[in-house]
Amino acid sequence: MASVKLTGVKKIYDNKVVAVHDFDLDIHDKEFVVFVGPSGCGKSTTLRMIAGLEDISEGTVEIDGEVVNDLQPKDRGIAMVFQNYALYPHMSVYDNIAFSLRLKKVPEDVVYERVTNAAAILGITEYLMRKPRALSGGQRQRVAIGRAMVRDSKVFLMDEPLSNLDAKLRNQMRAEIILLRQKLDTTFIYVTHDQTEAMTLGDRIVIMKDGYIMQVGTPTEVFEMPHNLFVAEFIGAPKMNIIKTNLLREGDKYFVTPFGSKLPVNGEKGKMLLEKNAPAGEILLGVRPEHMMLGGEGETAIECSLVVNEMMGSEFHLHVDTADGSRLIVRVPTIDLDAEGRGALVAGQKLSITFEGKAMHFFDPATENNLLV
C-alpha cells in the first residue's frame, strides 16, 4: 500500500538553475507511472528527489501520506534500480542482493531464502557466486532489479534501467519488467527517455520538458489527444508531421488548407472544433505519418515527390517533399501495396497524399497548445 504525492516540488541548484518547476502529481497505490522526456527535462531529478538522493528545494513529497522531505533514502521505504546498475564491484551477486538485508540485520537464513527466491524469479540463480564484472549487461540488470526486489519496498523506482542495453535485450527486459510488476504488485515510478518504453510500460505517463510537466495521462490519452505540440511530437515514431496552415470555417464546417489543398475536418474532430467554436485563422496542423494515406483527388490531394523510401519490413516510411519544399513522412503498411505500387516508389516519383479529419491535431501557433483541450 503506497501512494506517492508530490506537491509543488521544486529543485533549484546552487547556481540558481531551476531543474524542476512546481511539480504536482498524485501517484496511486500500485500504479506504474513513467516519467518521460528528453534529457535535461528534470525527470531523473524528480525521481531522485522522491528517492531522497537530492534535496527538495521547495514543496513536499509524501509517501503513504507521510511527508518524507527530511527522511534519509533508507527510511523512505523505497527501492531503486539505477541506469548503470550500480552493482558493488567487490561483492558477489549474492552479496549484492543481500546487502540491504544484512544492513537491516535480517537473520542469515532469511537472507538466503529471500535472495534465492529473487534470483529464481529473475533466473540468475546460477550466477550467484559471480562478481558483477563477470556478468553480461542483461544479467547485471537482473541483479540490480533483484537487489531492489528483496527490499520489500513500498515504492519501486527505476532510473532509465534499460538504456544501457542493446535493442534486442531491451525489448526482452521490457517484457520482464511488465511480468515483474505483476509479481510484485507495488507502486512503480519509472524514468525513461524512450517513448516506446513509456507507452508500453506505463499506466500513466508524465511527459516533461525543461522542468515542467507537459502532460499527464494514460498512453492512449497522450497519443490520441496530446495537449501540446511538444507532447505531440514526442510521442509516436516517426514523429508527427507538423504543417503550418490555415483553418477555414464555412458555416458549420471546418477546412484545413495544407499546401494549396483543401481538406475537410470531418468526423469527431470537426464536431469538437465546433463545440469549442474555434476561430478561423493560422494554425499548426499535426498529422501522424501512419495516418497519412497515398491517394486523394482534387482539392483533397497534396502533391509531392518522393525523396527517400525506407523499407522497414512491415511498412514503408516515405519521406516526401511538397511543392514548397516541406518534408513530410508517410507511413504505408507494406501490405497495402502491390508489387507494382512498391516498384513505383523510387526517388523523384510524384505522389499525392491525403488524410482524414479524425487524424488531425490542431495547435495554436502562438501557445503551441492543442485547440481542442
Added chain:
Amino acid sequence: MKKLFAILLALSMLLSMSVFASASSEIAGTYDVTIWAPDAAVDLTKSQVEAFNSSNEMGIVINATVEPVSEADAASNMILDVSAGADLYFFAQDQLSRLIQANALTKLGQGAAAFVKDNNSAGSVLAAQAGEDYYAYPLTADNGYFMYYDKSVVPEEDVDSLEAIIADCEAAGKNFSFELENAWYNAGFFFGTGCHSDWITDDAGNFIAIDDDFNSDAGLIAAKGIYKLVSSPIYVNSGNADFASGSAVVVTGTWNYATILEQLGDNFGVADLPSFEVDGAEYHIGSYSGCKLLGVKPQEDAVKGAALNQLAQFLTNKDCQIQRTVEFGWGPANKEAVQDEAVASNPALTALAEQSNYAIPQPNIHGSWWDIAKVITTDVKATDGSDDALKAALQKYEDSIAAVFEMTDEVRNAFTLIGTVGGTNWDTDLPMTAEGDIWTSNEAYEMEAGTEFKCRQGKAWDTAYPADNFVVETAGTYYVQLDAASGEVSLVPAA
C-alpha cells in the same frame, strides 16, 4: 714582570676563592646541564665533566648531556631558540656579538672575568670581550689557517714564495686549495699588506661603526696577490683535505691535521703561509687568528648560573685545554698551556705559531661582512688583473659595506653630526647618543664662530635638523644637542 703577574694571579684567585667560599654552600647541588660540543669533543667533554664532579670542592654535581653540535651551528641554534638551547656551548668567536644581541650569553661576574683575563692569551681575551664586559671563556686559540703541502710536489725551499708554489703545482698538474671565496681566508692577503677592517661595538654588543681600509693602495696590492692565485688554473676554492683529489697544497687549519697526515704520509709538509711579490716587494700573507669560546646561557636561577660558571671555568682551565691538544690537536688559549710540551711538539700547532706572527686576532664582526667580503675574490677572479678593474672590485666592496652598515636599525635611526665641526668638512659623520628624544654629540667640539653643521638621521638627508645649517655665533667648546621630537638644535657648553 712575570712575578708581578703571578702575584696578580694569586690575588685574583684568592679574591674569587673568598667570594665563593661564602657562596659555596649555596652552590652545592645537582644540576642537569646540556652541553653542545663539536662531534669530536663529545666524549672528552663528558669525561672532563666527570673530572669536575669529582674534583670540585663546592659540592656541585653536574648531570651533563653532551650533544654533538658544531661550533658553526651552535650560534644559529641558540639564536633560533635560546630557551631550548644548551646551557654551555662551544662557539666560534665571530658569533659573539650576534649571541650577545640575541641574549644567548650571560655576562661574566667579576671573578669569572678575572679568570678569563688572567689565564688566557691577549687575543683570546679580546675575543671574549664586548665593550667593557666579558661574555665567554676562551677554549682554544687555534682558529687560524696555514699551509699543508705535498713534499713530493713542492720542495721545501719553495714554501716561502707563492709564485714558486704556483709554478710547482702547475708543473705537476696539481691543485692549490685555498678557500678564498670565504672572507675568513681572503682577508689574509689584505692583512699581509697592512690593511685592517675593524668593527666597533658598544657595550651592548651592537655594532656602531666600521674602520676599514681594504679599498686603498695597500688593498690594491692585496687584490693583485689574490689575482695571482685565482687566475691560475690550478686554483681550487676549497678548504678541505683535498690531497686525495688532486691538490698538492691546501690552506686550512689544525682540524684537518690528522686527515692530511694520513693522506700524505711521508710527503706530509706543513708551513706558515707564503709571501707574494708585487712590484718587487714581498708581502707575507696574513691570516685571522681566532678562538673558540665556551658560552654560558643566561640563567634565571642564580645558583645554577654560578654553578655553570664554575663548570665553564673548569672546562677552560689549563689542564682541560692541554687534554684537547693531546686528543685532537686543538691549540690552547691558556698562556701556560701554550708552553706545554704536548703543544710544542705538534707540527701543525708550530706552523700556526709561526703564522701567528702575521695573524690578526679576529675581532667581533658584523654577520653580513662575511658575505660581502667573500665576494672580493669572485670579483677579482672576474677581472683581467688590471689596476682599474681591481680597484673597481674594491670600490664595490666599500660601497657594499657602507650600505650594509646603513641597514642596521641603530644606524638608520641614529642622528649624527655633520658639518665643519671637529676638523671635518661635511665629509664625516660624528656620532651622537640618544637619551629618549634628546641626542647629544659624544664629544664636545671646539667651534669657531661661523662653524656650520646639521644633525642628520641615518647618514642621509631625508631627516636633518635644523632645516638651514646651524651657524655657531660664539666660539667655544660645545656639545651639540638635538631634540628629535621638535627638531630643535642647541649648543651645550662643555663644563
Added chain:
Amino acid sequence: MKHYSDLEFLRLSKGQRFVYKLTAFFCGIPRAIGRLFIKIWSLIKGAFLAIGREIGDVCSTFKNGDWKTKTSFLVMGFGSFARGQILRGVLFLLFEVVFIGYMFIAGGHWLSLLPSLGKEGPSSEYNAVLDTYVTAYHDNSFKILLYGVLTIFFIIAFIYTWRVNVKQNKISEQILKSGKKLKGSKDDLRSMVDENFHATLLALPMTGIMVFTVMPIVFMVLVAFTNYDGAHNGFSNNLFTWVGLDNFNTLLSWSGGNGGGQSYSATFGEILTWTLIWAFLATFTNYFLGMGVAMMINKKGIRLKKMWRTILVMTVAIPQFISLLYVGKMFARNGLINLSLMDLGWIKQPLPFWEDPTWARISVIAINIWVGIPYLMLITTGILMNIPADLYESARIDGANAWQQYRKITLPYMLFITGPYLLTSFTGNMNNFNVIYLLTGGAPTNPAASGAAGSVGYTDLLITWLFKITTGAESQYYLASVVGIMVFVVVAFISLVVYNVLPSIKNEEDYQ
C-alpha cells in the same frame, strides 16, 4: 584586436592563425585580470552584505524570539536546554564557559599586548653574593604575537558559535511552531555518521589545517609588518615591534638596501627571473623527455617493458636527500666525475659544474631531468595508453607519418589532459627547494646580489633565498616573510591567469 568568425578563421593561413591565437591569448590576459578584480570586489561586497544580513537576522531573531531565545543571547545553549536538546545545550554552554574563562585568564592579557608587542625585554641583574648575572624574562614579542593571533582566532570562533546558537533558536522555534518535533541528542549523535557525516570526517583534518597551516601563515604574514629578526626576538635584549610597510619598501624600492652594491629589488628581480626560467625549463624538459621515454617503452614490439619501467621507477623510491646529495658531490670539483675524467686524461682542468654560473644552471636542470623523468614517464604512460587507438589508425590511413601522428594527435591530447598538471608542476618547480638546496645550495655566489640578506647564488630560487634569509647570519625573519608573500603573489598570479585563459582547465566537475 579584430575578431574573426569561424569561417573567416578557416581562411587564414597557418601563420595568421598562430598570430591570431597568440594575440587572442594575450588579449585575454587583461580581461582575465579584470575578471579577477571584479570577482574579488564582488566577494568583498558579498562578504559585507552577508555580514549585514546576519546582523539583521540576529536582531529580528531577538525581536521575534520567545524568552528562551532571548536568554540564549547571553547564556549560550539555554534555548536548546529549555527545548530538550541537552547535548547541544551542553556543548554551547561549555564552549561559552571555556571562552570566557580563557579570555579572563590569558586571552585578554595577550590581546592587550598585541598593539605594542611588549614593552620590556629580558633584564639581567648582578648577584653579588654568587658573583653572577641572573636573567629575568618579561615580555616576549613572539609569544604575544602568537597567542594574540590565537586569541583572535578563538574570538572569531566564539562569534561564529554564538551566531550558530542564535540561529539554532530561531530554527527550533520555527519547527516547534509548525508542530513538528525537535531532534533529540540521540538524533544529533546519529546524524554525525549520516547526514552530517561530512562534518565528522572534516573535523579532524580541518582542525589540523587551521592550527598548523592557517594560523602559521597568518602569523608569518603579520611578521612581514614587524622587525622580527635575530637581534629582535622574544629573547633578545630588543623586542620586536610593528614597523608598518617598511619591509615591503625595503624589498621593493629601487634604491639603497642590499649590500652587494645593488638594491633588494634588483636582487629580488634577478632571483625571480631565474626562478621563472628554472620553473619553465624544469617543467617542460621533464615533460617532453618523460613523454619521449614513455613512448619508447610503450612502442609496439619493444620487449621487457616492465623491466625498463622498473629501472626508472626504482629511482623514485630512493629518498632525494641521498640521491641528490650524492649526485651533487659526484659532480663537485673534486668529485667522482671530474677526478675520473682527469685520471683518464680527457680533461686537464676539472669542469666547473658548480662553480660557473651557466654551468651550474645547466647542471641543475640536467640533474632535475634525471630526477623528474621517472615520474613523468609514469604519468604520461597512463595517458598515452588511453588515447583511442582508432585516432592513430585513422591518421595512418590519412597518410600521417610517426612525427605527424605525434604532432597532431599525441601532443594535443596530452596537453589537453595534462594542462592542470603542467600548471601545478610549474608552480611546484618554482618552489622546488630540494633539488636546488641539495645540489648547489644556491652556489655559485652572485657577488652583486649578495650582501645584507645573505649570500645569493646564481642558482638560488626564491624559496631557497627565503630559507637563507631565515637561517642566515642576520636571521631576518621579517624579510623572509615579505619574500614568502611575494612568492605567493607570483604563484597566485600565474595560476589565476592560466586558469582564466587556458580553455582546457575547466572546473573539476568536467573531469568527473
Added chain:
Amino acid sequence: MNEKRHMGLKTLNRVSNTSIYILLVIISVIWLLPFIFIVLQSFRVESTYQVGYVIPKQWGWQNYINLWNSDFKRWYLNTFIIALAAAVLITIIQLCMSYTLSRFRFKLRGPLMRFMLILGMFPGMLTMIILYRVLSDLGLTQANAVPGLILVSVASSGMGYYVSKGFFDTIPKSLDEAARVDGATRFQVLYKIILPLAKPIVIYTILTAFMGPWGDFVFARYVAFGTSSGYNVAVGMYSWLTNDQIARMYTTFCAGGVIVAVPVTILFLCLQKYYVEGVTGGAVKG
C-alpha cells in the same frame, strides 16, 4: 611489389626498435649508475673521502660498522617510527578529506577547496619558524622531536587530498546512492562500499606517506636541533657531507644511504603497481 613493401616496413621497424633498445640501455645505465656507485663506495675501506675511481681497492664492512657505532641506529629508528605513524595517520586524514570533498555536496565545499588551493600557494618554508615555536611550547622539540614531527606532518596533510579525491571521483556516485537506498548510513557507505574499492589509492597514500619522512631534513633539522637523539636519518646524515666532516664520513654516508634506500626501495617495488595508479590518476585529475 607487395612483398617488397612488406619487407621494407619490417626492416624499418627493426632499425627503429634497435635504436630504441640502445637508447633505453643508455638511459637505464645513467639512471642506475649513481646507485651502483653508492653501493660500491659503501664497501670501500682504504679511504673515507671522495676518490677518482669506483671499484674499491679494498673491500670491507668498516663503513657499516661505523654506522652501527654511531647514532645512526637511533636516527633510523626515529625515522621508522615517524614513517610508520605518518603512514597510518596521514592516510586516515587524507582519505577523510578526499572522500568528503569527492562525495558530499555541502554549502562550504567550494569555498573550502578554493581556500585550500590558495593556502597551498604559500611556500611552506615560511612557516617553519612558527611551527618550531608552537612545537617548542608543546614540548615536542629536540629530544621529543619524533612526536612533534609526526604531529606537524599529519596535521597539515589534509591539504594533499587531490590525488585521492581524483581517484574517488572515478568511483561512480550511483554506488553510494544505491547503498544509501539499500539502507546504509554514510559511514556504512564509506566503510562497506568505497574503502574496499579504493584499495589502490589507500595503498598509494600509505606508500607516499611512509616514504616522505625518509627525506625530510629541513624542518626535521629545525625541530631536533642540537639533540642527536631526536634526529632522523636525513638530518643526521646531512651533517656528514658538510665541509668539515665529508673527508671523514663520505663512505659512511654511502653506507647509510644504502641502509636507508634498500628497504624503502624493496617496499616500493612490491607496491609499484599501486603507486603507478595513484600517480597517473592524480596527474590527470590535477
